[in-house]
Amino acid sequence: MSGRGVWLRARARLRRFPALLGGCGEQAAAYGRCVAAASAGSREVRRDGCLREFRALRECFNRAAAART
Structure with missing residues (x-):
């Protein structure tokens, strides 16, 4: 069988x-800002x-994918 x-x-x-x-630019930007703020300086990103x-x-991504199918 071929892959x-x-x-x-x-x-x-x-x-x-x-x-x-x-289509999810606002949500992506909010997530990016949160990760950037959480890892600012010498702080480490924490789970959740x-x-x-x-x-x-x-x-948002799931809604966009469902609307395209």
Whole structure:
């Protein structure tokens, strides 16, 4: 069995990613600001430190992906 089909499907999904994410700019920016603030200076990023922002981004992305199918 060849893995070629798997890679073709994965590449097709990855090609759609920028367009889907483009509709979630506000959520992506909020998540980025949170991560940047959480890691400022010598501080380390903590698990679930930006969970609320990440969930908002994920929900937006899922809505965008569902609307395209």
